[in-house]
Every structure is written in structure tokens, then in C-alpha cells.
Amino acid sequence: MPNNKQSPMIDEAATADQFSNQKFKLIIAGSPGDSIGIIKHISIDLYDVRQAKTSCDLHNMLSEDVWDLVIIDVKVPDIDSVSLIKVLSSSNKSFRLLVRSESDDEVDRVLALELGADDCVALSCSPREIQARVRALLRRCTNDIQKEPGLSVEQNRDLGAELFYEGWVLNRDRCVLYSPSGDVIALTNAEYGILVNLFREPGLVKDRSSLLNVNSESSEYDIRSLDVFVSRLRKKMNQYNGHDLIETVRGRGYRLNVNISRVG
Numbered sequence: 001m002p003n004n005k006q007s008p009m010i011d012e013a014a015t016a017d018q019f020s021n022q023k024f025k026l027i028i029a030g031s032p033g034d035s036i037g038i039i040k041h042i043s044i045d046l047y048d049v050r051q052a053k054t055s056c057d058l059h060n061m062l063s064e065d066v067w068d069l070v071i072i073d074v075k076v077p078d079i080d081s082v083s084l085i086k087v088l089s090s091s092n093k094s095f096r097l098l099v100r101s102e103s104d105d106e107v108d109r110v111l112a113l114e115l116g117a118d119d120c121v122a123l124s125c126s127p128r129e130i131q132a133r134v135r136a137l138l139r140r141c142t143n144d145i146q147k148e149p150g151l152s153v154e155q156n157r158d159l160g161a162e163l164f165y166e167g168w169v170l171n172r173d174r175c176v177l178y179s180p181s182g183d184v185i186a187l188t189n190a191e192y193g194i195l196v197n198l199f200r201e202p203g204l205v206k207d208r209s210s211l212l213n214v215n216s217e218s219s220e221y222d223i224r225s226l227d228v229f230v231s232r233l234r235k236k237m238n239q240y241n242g243h244d245l246i247e248t249v250r251g252r253g254y255r256l257n258v259n260i261s262r263v264g
Contacts, residue, residue: 023048024068024138027095029058029084030076038073038100041127042134055079067095069137074102074123082115089116089188096137096189100125113228118188137189163199165256168242170199179240190229191236198246198256207253230254 028039029052042049052058055076061067070088075081081102088097099112099120112120119133163170167180175192177185187195194211208226230246237245247257 025065026050026069026071026134027052027058027061027067028071028073029053029055030073038071038130041130047134053077055084058084062091062095069096069098069134071134072097072099072117074100082111085112085115085117091186098133098137100130110225110228113225114232116188116232118190163196165199165202166245168199168245170195172196177237179237179242181240183240185236185240188229188232190225191233194226194229194233194254198254202256203258205249205252205255211254 023046025048026042027050028037028042039049039051050061052061053076055078058070058076062070072081072084072088076084081099085097085099096118097116099117101108101112101120101123104122104124109120109122118137121130121133162172169178170176170192171178175187175189177187177195179185197206197211211226230248234243234246237243244257247255249255
């Protein structure tokens with residue numbers, strides 16, 4: 001039985017080496033005070049962890065520093081989770097957002113994703129899975145910036161820091177999208193991964209697995225959630241006349257629309 005308690009920490013230590021001993025900065029908002037709170041299971045040796053007890057605390061922290069990950073643990077006392085997720089998702093911050101649902105209901109988790117969360121876990125999610133999902137969110141962002149999957153070193157170098165299509169610019173260093181008029185559109189981790197795949201090969205149809213850079217056995221993201229992520233992307237881009245940019249190819253997947261004209 002002692003091995004079961006040690007294995008998550010051993011796994012996290014290996015991850016620390018992978019990140020070159022860099023301490024990622026995390027905020028945990030609304031974590032319960034008892035033993036089930038996420039903050040009890042996040043190693044302060046690996047991460048710079050701060051706790052926000054209220055939404056006011058959280059917004060103050062976000063305005064004062066740059067953070068890598070924000071975790072909403074069950075609920076924050078002075079605001080409902082839906083409103084908080086909406087506010088955080090609509091901000092132009094580069095942090096990732098992980099939500100721990102108030103229940104085990106799948107509907108609640110899907111709603112959190114639709115509202116803009118990068119990932120959402122059930123209330124009964126185990127400490128080991130929570131740790132793994134935290135690492136996965138941080139790892140995916142780091143890997144996306146350093147190297148696009150499926151490309152050689154030479155191909156990555158040739159791509160450069162930005163990808164272009166019909167006036168839209170996807171910045172690989174900052175993980176943001178610029179509209180043709182220069183507006184900055186903040187992206188979640190999943191949204192960024194989808195756009196990288198589409199921008200690399202405009203007009204080519206991409207299925208769900210390839211768009212999320214996962215295979216059918218992966219548990220990091222449920223590939224069936226892709227439609228939720230694409231819907232979110234379209235809503236963001238629609239504010240800047242980009243509602244037709246991502247085209248649905250029924251029964252096959254998605255691609256960048258090659259029959260649109262640049263607006264403005």
C-alpha cells in the first residue's frame with residue numbers, strides 16, 4: 001500500500017525534470033478546507049501555488065502577475081461557477097483553466113467546457129487523475145509552443161512563429177489569434193491546438209483525432225468534445241467576421257474554408 005501513496009509524487013518528479021525544473025504558477029480558487037480539496041494534492045515543491053478564497057482575491061492575483069493555470073475547485077463562495085468560468089474565459093489572459101465540478105454529472109462537465117474551460121473533472125475525481133490533468137494542461141501548452149506535433153525540426157523552423165490565413169494570424173509563441181483588423185483573441189489550449197492543425201494545411205479536411213493531436217486511446221481529451229471546442233472558436237471569431245472560417249465537412253471533420261473572401 002505505501003507504493004500507491006508514493007507513485008503520484010514519483011510521477012510528478014519525473015515531470016519536473018521534463019519541464020527543466022521550472023516552477024509553473026498556479027492559482028487554486030475556492031478549494032474546500034477539508035482533505036478533498038485539490039490544494040491538498042498539488043505539490044508546492046513542483047509548483048508555485050497560491051490560493052484565492054474569493055473571486056475578488058482571484059481577480060487581484062490575475063491583475064498583479066502572470067499565471068500558467070487557474071483551478072476552480074468546486075465553487076468560490078462569492079460567485080457561482082458558471083459566471084466565474086464565463087469571466088475567466090472571456091479575458092485575454094494566457095492561463096489555462098481547469099474546473100472541478102460540483103457533482104459527478106456529465107452535463108455539468110460539458111457545460112464547463114462549452115463556457116470556455118480547458119478541462120473539467122468530476123467531483124469524485126481521484127487525486128492522481130487531478131495531478132495528471134494538471135500536468136497534461138501545462139505539458140500541452142509547453143509542447144505546442146516548442147514544437148508542433150507531426151513535424152520535423154526543419155519543418156517547425158520553416159513555419160516560424162506565426163501562421164497566416166486570409167488575414168488571420170496565429171501566433172505560436174503567445175498562443176493567441178489575431179483578426180484581420182488586428183484584434184487579439186485569447187485561446188484555450190484545445191482551441192490553439194485545433195487552429196494550429198487547420199492553419200498548417202488550409203482546405204485539408206482534419207478528423208477529430210488529428211485536430212486534438214490524440215489517438216483513439218487517449219484520455220487526455222475526449223475527442224467527442226471537439227464539437228464543443230470548435231463551437232467556442234466560432235463564437236469568438238464571429239465577433240470579428242470570422243464565422244465562416246472553419247468549415248464543417250459532414251461525416252469527416254473540419255477544415256479552413258477556402259471559398260471565403262477576406263473582410264476589410
